[in-house]
Amino acid sequence: MKQIIVIFLSISAIYSQSLYANLTIYKDGYALVKQPVFWEDLDSDQNVIIWDVLPKGIVYNSPFLSLENANVLIQSFNKDVFHFSERLYDYLGTKVDIKLINSNDMSGTLIEVTDKTLTIQRRRSLISFNRDRVDYINVPSADNVQFKPTLKWTIQIDQEADTIAGDLTYLASGFSWNANYRFIIDSETDEAQFIAEAAINNDSNINFENAALSLVEGKLNMNEGAGNSSRSITNQLVTNPPERSELGDYHIFNIDTDMSLITKETIVTRLYPSRNVSFVKTYIFENEEKSQKDEPLSVEYDIPNTSENNLGIPLPKGEIQLYQLLENGTIEFIGKDEIRQIPRNETANISSGKAFDVLGTRKILNYDRQQKSEEASIAIQVKNSQMESIDVRLIEHIYGDWVIRNASTDYRKVDASTIHFMISVPRESSRTVTYTYRKEWK
Known part of the structure; x- marks a missing residue:
């Protein structure tokens, strides 16, 4: 049976780039990523499609693909990414060249690899080196070198279509957010300006361009098992996708504007428009x-979280900075505190x-x-x-x-x-x- 392999190539040589994804970010370091995907020029026969724009912190048993006009038959996840120090074990019994610092090259058969030493066999001797003395090692070229984790699916197209589209959903670590508040007190009016913001962190290796962001206040229940330790994971998919993790009690804050979340970047955005509130x-x-x-x-300042006080909104746990508005219009910092989650009709202290x-x-x-x-x-x-x-x-x-x-x-x-x-x-x-x-x- 004829198979066509379609590969999505990453845009950046250093950081991969995602377009138009939906990210639901949790406070405990995880995100649920819903990535629109498509492949073009597919044959109507059975096909194999590949995707490798994945963050390094992906939860390996979480991805599942939903397609509009095709069925997913088999999903494989290969995370056997090339690491030279690990691949040295594959060269046991192979002739290698070793260059020591401030010394000549030396050739022999690699017979032992440990965290601290390398041992080669020469015609008449065995020689063991401390690895910190090694300048470089020359080994034969490796086959099937993989630079990043890769998802592969075998699909069956329902009908003739030039393009296959759908959504790839997965969980990944390397994302977080925190609520930040500013409380600017005007003592002349006994009112304050209340500003609620979110600081969103992307510590992954993926640039998310034009992403739709949602922020969850609550703890994600992640039961880490042994399923993430294998080099390759293959699932037979019939009708039921993998179940999502249980969230418990939470509140979702949807950010109205799509924005780009670049790797190693923190962005700050408003959770709500600024409001003038009363306090005690x-x-x-x-x-x-x-x-x-x-x-x-x-x-202490008590802020009623009520609609009568121009609030009545869920306030997530976070840090609040207090400022005093002076007569000349400038502000001065007067302290900071942590506030717990404040539901509607409760009081922030x-x-x-x-x-x-x-x-x-x-x-x-x-x-x-x-x-x-x-x-x-x-x-x-x-x-x-x-x-x-x-x-x-x-x-x-x-x-x-x-x-x-x-x-x-x-x-x-x-x-x-x-x-x-x-x-x-x-x-x-x-x-x-x-x-x-x-x-x-x-």
Whole structure:
């Protein structure tokens, strides 16, 4: 039976190039690549087609080909890429020429290859060399040298067609993305500009030109097996393509504009248009039950992820940078933080570090421990040296079976070991909160 072999040749001698692919990129280093493919001038008889524009991190048991007007009968994946150090084993028993550094050539039959030594047999002797002393080795030409992994299919054309087209789908490592946010605060309006971006990395050896990109927030379940270790993989394909890996809970961000993702390049694109949002600024003073402190308070910003706040959008996990808009229109960096995944109608909580002119002091005024009880009186003072009033959250962690007595202001029990006091402190003044906790046990 007549066979025609059609080979797709890569465009670049160094990096292969993909056109018009769809890439779904995950945060854990993998991507699902959906590559449009076509072959021209095929015979109506059975044909063999070949494709070698593949990234080095391809998951070897993942590729499958879907064709519009042909059936795939057999798929073979040959990843026996030429590596000279590995191919030396194929020359055992063969005459080779070895040139040592600062020495003459030497010929003999190669009889042993290890990671550190080479051994040849000469007419009357055996000679072993350290490999780091070898300048070069001259061996006979190799047959069927393959420079890159190659997919090959045997197909049956359903009807006469000059062109066979379809999609090649596979998983590959070497791709990743991260969410980056910028939060530019305008203190005069109590609003901020919220910018959400994605940094997309291509660490593969393939240039993806005019690619459609989708970004997945979630972890891909990859169970690495032994199937990737063989040199050649052949699958008999009937009707069912290989199953995709299970994703679990995730959200897909589709990038509206096709773009080129060049090898070893990172591109940054907007996840959403820039938005003006409101926020709640709170100063935090957090302590354990026996702590005594005198330190600046932490500054936190709560951003409701709601449609009423011009958001109401899924926010993936990432780094957020905080900036302050000054009166002259310039901005200054004031801190950065990590935010978790924030679904719609949840609140993003971010910290910009310690305040310079808001100080907290916590003292234990009295402590009494008996055989079956413990009692402590606490005083917490917050001093505000700013020219505006502030909101403060006092977080107290108390462990065991406790009750609160004689609190100077209202508190909220958050859980079995945490209470919160919410207070306001006027400009250039201070405020003190006192309370007593008591524990009893049998």
